[in-house]
Amino acid sequence: MENCDWCNLSGEEKHFQVYESKSWSVFLSDEQDYIGRCILVLKRHCGSMSELIDDEWEELRNLVCKVEECLKTVLGATLCNWSCLMNDFYKDSAPDPHLHIHVRPRYDKPVILNGNIYTDNEFGHHYALNKSGDISSEDKEEVFIRLKEWLNR
Amino acid sequence: MENCDWCNLSGEEKHFQVYESKSWSVFLSDEQDYIGRCILVLKRHCGSMSELIDDEWEELRNLVCKVEECLKTVLGATLCNWSCLMNDFYKDSAPDPHLHIHVRPRYDKPVILNGNIYTDNEFGHHYALNKSGDISSEDKEEVFIRLKEWLNR
Numbered sequence: 001m002e003n004c005d006w007c008n009l010s011g012e013e014k015h016f017q018v019y020e021s022k023s024w025s026v027f028l029s030d031e032q033d034y035i036g037r038c039i040l041v042l043k044r045h046c047g048s049m050s051e052l053i054d055d056e057w058e059e060l061r062n063l064v065c066k067v068e069e070c071l072k073t074v075l076g077a078t079l080c081n082w083s084c085l086m087n088d089f090y091k092d093s094a095p096d097p098h099l100h101i102h103v104r105p106r107y108d109k110p111v112i113l114n115g116n117i118y119t120d121n122e123f124g125h126h127y128a129l130n131k132s133g134d135i136s137s138e139d140k141e142e143v144f145i146r147l148k149e150w151l152n153r
Numbered sequence: 154m155e156n157c158d159w160c161n162l163s164g165e166e167k168h169f170q171v172y173e174s175k176s177w178s179v180f181l182s183d184e185q186d187y188i189g190r191c192i193l194v195l196k197r198h199c200g201s202m203s204e205l206i207d208d209e210w211e212e213l214r215n216l217v218c219k220v221e222e223c224l225k226t227v228l229g230a231t232l233c234n235w236s237c238l239m240n241d242f243y244k245d246s247a248p249d250p251h252l253h254i255h256v257r258p259r260y261d262k263p264v265i266l267n268g269n270i271y272t273d274n275e276f277g278h279h280y281a282l283n284k285s286g287d288i289s290s291e292d293k294e295e296v297f298i299r300l301k302e303w304l305n306r
Contacts (some may be wrong), residue, residue: 024177050218050221057210058252068202068203069203079250080201081236082236083236083237084236085235087232087234087278106243125239125240125241129279
């Protein structure tokens with residue numbers, strides 16, 4: 001779609017793509033409030049899960065399994081929180097949502113990256129909505145490389 | 154599983170079942186912070202989406218479509234927020250999660266039930282974590298009957 005930001009991601013935004021399948025792209029999120037947080041974006045412009053076609057639904061299943069295993073293996077996640085919300089699009093007077101799914105890995109132990117310690121203080125509770133996603137660019141790059149290597153191995 | 158509350162729901166808890174398929178049950182949530190909020194519970198004890206078998210994944214797709222259409226048609230929902238979190242189980246020293254999925258309908262207009270007005274003040278934003286789910290038993294019963302009738306029509 002011509003005016004959809006998600007259909008027209010810039011090169012910079014695409015830089016953090018860790019994996020792609022036929023129908024989906026997986027990006028490391030800008031927000032790293034939960035280390036390894038990713039977003040699954042359907043390559044086709046489509047507004048809701050109800051409108052997925054057969055192949056896209058089947059691929060989503062494979063991706064859920066693959067990304068969850070990756071986050072557990074590579075970063076030590078205990079579980080993953082999955083959500084498909086799409087609320088931001090509805091701020092617009094003529095909402096035209098583009099399907100995407102968030103995955104936040106949750107940790108019962110701190111994640112250590114380049115000597116920096118990241119703690120999931122809310123473990124066992126709903127993810128925080130206003131948690132700081134501050135992470136050094138070095139640490140983000142480290143997460144990006146680890147996920148990308150594992151997912152494309 | 155012998156000790157799993159979700160495998161051993163009481164008659165009272167099952168009262169608010171609005172639909173069941175071969176592998177899944179759909180219940181109207183106790184929390185009605187978003188009117189029509191439901192929970193999809195896998196009938197089998199299984200800890201994550203990654204462990205779903207073929208039929209369960211396919212049925213989930215049908216349920217997502219059916220429940221979303223129901224909430225839009227019956228209650229006027231604008232969209233649905235879907236989430237699979239499972240955090241509460243991880244408060245336990247030996248977590249043994251039982252797969253369930255939350256669906257919160259979101260509304261750009263108030264829902265009116267028996268003359269009572271329910272407003273989605275956060276529309277266009279993430280669902281609130283501490284929103285009051287107060288609803289009269291009469292209004293909850295009204296929602297329950299409407300969803301159950303539509304889903305089983």
